[in-house]
Amino acid sequence: MSDEREHKSLWTATTPLPRYPALSGDLEVDVVVVGGGIAGLTTAWLLKQEGKRVAVVEMHRVLSGQTGQTTAHLTELLDTPYDTLVSDFGEKGARLAAASVRASIETMAGLVTRLGIDCDFQRVPGYRYAETPAQVESLEREASAAREAGLLCSLTDDVPLPYPVLRALRVEDQAWLEPRKYLGALAARIPGDGCHVFEDTQVTSIHEGEPCKVTTSRGVITCRDVVEATTTPLNRVLLHTKLYPYRTYVVAGRLEGPLAPGLYFDSEDPYHYIRTHRVDGQEYVIVGGEDHKVGTEEDTRRCFEALEDYLRRRFPATEVAYRWSGQVIEPADGLPYIGRNGASHHVWVATGFSGTGMMFGTLSGMILSDAILGRDNPYAALYDATRVKPAAGARDFVQENADVAFHFVADRLSRPDAKDLSEVPAGEGRIVEVEGEKVAVYRDDGGGVHAVSPVCTHLGCHVHWNTAERSWDCPCHGGRFSPTGEVLNGPALKPLACKKIR
Ligand SMILES: Cc1cc2nc3c(=O)[nH]c(=O)nc-3n(C[C@H](O)[C@H](O)[C@H](O)COP(=O)(O)OP(=O)(O)OC[C@H]3O[C@@H](n4cnc5c(N)ncnc54)[C@H](O)[C@@H]3O)c2cc1C
Ligand code: FES
Numbered sequence: 001m002s003d004e005r006e007h008k009s010l011w012t013a014t015t016p017l018p019r020y021p022a023l024s025g026d027l028e029v030d031v032v033v034v035g036g037g038i039a040g041l042t043t044a045w046l047l048k049q050e051g052k053r054v055a056v057v058e059m060h061r062v063l064s065g066q067t068g069q070t071t072a073h074l075t076e077l078l079d080t081p082y083d084t085l086v087s088d089f090g091e092k093g094a095r096l097a098a099a100s101v102r103a104s105i106e107t108m109a110g111l112v113t114r115l116g117i118d119c120d121f122q123r124v125p126g127y128r129y130a131e132t133p134a135q136v137e138s139l140e141r142e143a144s145a146a147r148e149a150g151l152l153c154s155l156t157d158d159v160p161l162p163y164p165v166l167r168a169l170r171v172e173d174q175a176w177l178e179p180r181k182y183l184g185a186l187a188a189r190i191p192g193d194g195c196h197v198f199e200d201t202q203v204t205s206i207h208e209g210e211p212c213k214v215t216t217s218r219g220v221i222t223c224r225d226v227v228e229a230t231t232t233p234l235n236r237v238l239l240h241t242k243l244y245p246y247r248t249y250v251v252a253g254r255l256e257g258p259l260a261p262g263l264y265f266d267s268e269d270p271y272h273y274i275r276t277h278r279v280d281g282q283e284y285v286i287v288g289g290e291d292h293k294v295g296t297e298e299d300t301r302r303c304f305e306a307l308e309d310y311l312r313r314r315f316p317a318t319e320v321a322y323r324w325s326g327q328v329i330e331p332a333d334g335l336p337y338i339g340r341n342g343a344s345h346h347v348w349v350a351t352g353f354s355g356t357g358m359m360f361g362t363l364s365g366m367i368l369s370d371a372i373l374g375r376d377n378p379y380a381a382l383y384d385a386t387r388v389k390p391a392a393g394a395r396d397f398v399q400e401n402a403d404v405a406f407h408f409v410a411d412r413l414s415r416p417d418a419k420d421l422s423e424v425p426a427g428e429g430r431i432v433e434v435e436g437e438k439v440a441v442y443r444d445d446g447g448g449v450h451a452v453s454p455v456c457t458h459l460g461c462h463v464h465w466n467t468a469e470r471s472w473d474c475p476c477h478g479g480r481f482s483p484t485g486e487v488l489n490g491p492a493l494k495p496l497a498c499k500k501i502r
Contacts, residue, residue, distance in 0.1 A: 101359045160259075
């Protein structure tokens with residue numbers, strides 16, 4: 001595999017997008033949307049349709065975040081099983097969640113048709129399949145809860161996969177699309193009539209007021225409302241205790257032999273997700289999985305190796321052409337947080353989408369555009385970002401926050417990875433003790449040494465080196481930094497501090 005394809009998603013490698021300008025100087029609009037992923041672009045586009053002047057502000061390139069890494073299964077099979085949703089949100093809540101996800105798939109389908117977007121949108125069935133008797137049992141429970149919630153689904157032994165499975169829950173009328181083609185087309189329609197898309201413009205602070213002031217690296221924007229569509233919200237300490245960041249991995253291989261169009265999910269924990277996609281006459285099978293908490297896997301190359309092994313055992317003649325990874329944010333009680341941020345009146349958040357953020361990103365656009373326009377939305381109360389559900393996900397809440405506290409303390413006390421700079425190989429990073437202080441040291445391919453502080457600029461946990469992706473990752477809230485310390489992923493806003501070493 002060439003280096004160029006390493007860590008670029010199939011869509012990023014094959015669907016180029018135009019550049020948008022950076023902000024230059026101060027500006028006034030009605031709404032600032034921070035983040036150019038599915039949540040931000042959908043919100044911005046819907047608000048523009050209602051006559052609002054909107055500015056999308058993206059710190060890197062549009063669709064370079066998690067939406068550029070997604071596998072774009074559009075499905076009602078949520079990461080939180082329907083029987084869990086029934087226990088935590090009641091039967092009515094589970095039905096409302098299913099209806100909201102259906103509505104977001106239909107919103108995407110409607111936009112594709114109405115705007116004539118050429119993005120390979122296709123309706124396909126979805127299958128969650130079981131390979132062991134224990135998995136069959138839990139599938140049967142899920143089937144009855146999903147049916148009660150309103151999904152058009154059935155249990156079947158007829159699964160069109162080239163390897164044996166015991167049973168599957170088949171859901172009708174799911175879909176897939178090519179995310180950069182779909183959202184690239186929405187982004188292209190935003191500039192004009194007082195609306196803007198800005199790239200290479202980092203939001204560094206948001207001052208809530210009437211009006212709000214959004215400070216960026218390139219000017220201040222005055223506005224009435226601000227939407228934080230940044231995967232994890234910027235520096236919201238309280239909300240971060242309810243959000244758990246995970247890395248997930250994907251490989252795409254040239255498929256030999258047919259595979260019926262469909263979305264396929266196994267029942268392992270974490271589960272694998274499978275679909276196909278055709279580019280220039282070549283069919284690719286795309287397999288994702290091997291999720292782990294950010295910053296906790298010692299050698300992330302092993303996750304790709306495990307995934308490739310999984311792919312080859314099921315699709316033996318497949319040659320891997322692309323591999324990439326991304327981040328999903330798990331919410332404490334199983335559903336995303338979409339709505340007003342805490343006690344704010346004009347700052348809105350959209351986060352905690354798990355592995356089904358194509359639907360929840362679209363839904364965020366629907367809920368937040370209604371909220372800003374002062375309209376009722378049938379799903380707003382269910383996803384209220386200020387809700388506290390003490391019982392739902394309580395064990396995970398305690399465990400995940402205990403992990404954060406553990407990393408905060410233990411990483412400071414732990415031994416450095418290396419005692420001497422000579423122990424840092426080219427292309428790698430290590431925590432090295434230099435003159436009694438821990439320093440995050442990266443040696444580039446040419447042998448040059450770059451040293452930064454390992455203290456994450458969000459809330460002070462220590463970063464860990466990610467071997468496969470060459471980044472410094474924070475295990476506490478998922479902040480990620482380049483080898484030389486620049487912010488790749490929030491919630492951190494500032495780069496890792498530079499360190500001078502002899
Ligand atoms: C590998 C992978 C596979 C997935 N597969 C599926 C799937 O099959 N189906 C599904 O429904 N979901 C899937 N998901 C989940 C889904 O893709 C995401 O939940 C969704 O794309 C998140 O969209 P977003 O708009 O919230 O975030 P993003 O797309 O990450 O957009 C947020 C943007 O905010 C920008 N930003 C952050 N901070 C700042 C700042 N301070 N200033 C300016 N800009 C900022 C970032 O650069 C980023 O571009 C997958 C995710 C991954 C990683
Ligand atoms: S991301 Fe919160 S401390 Fe690093």
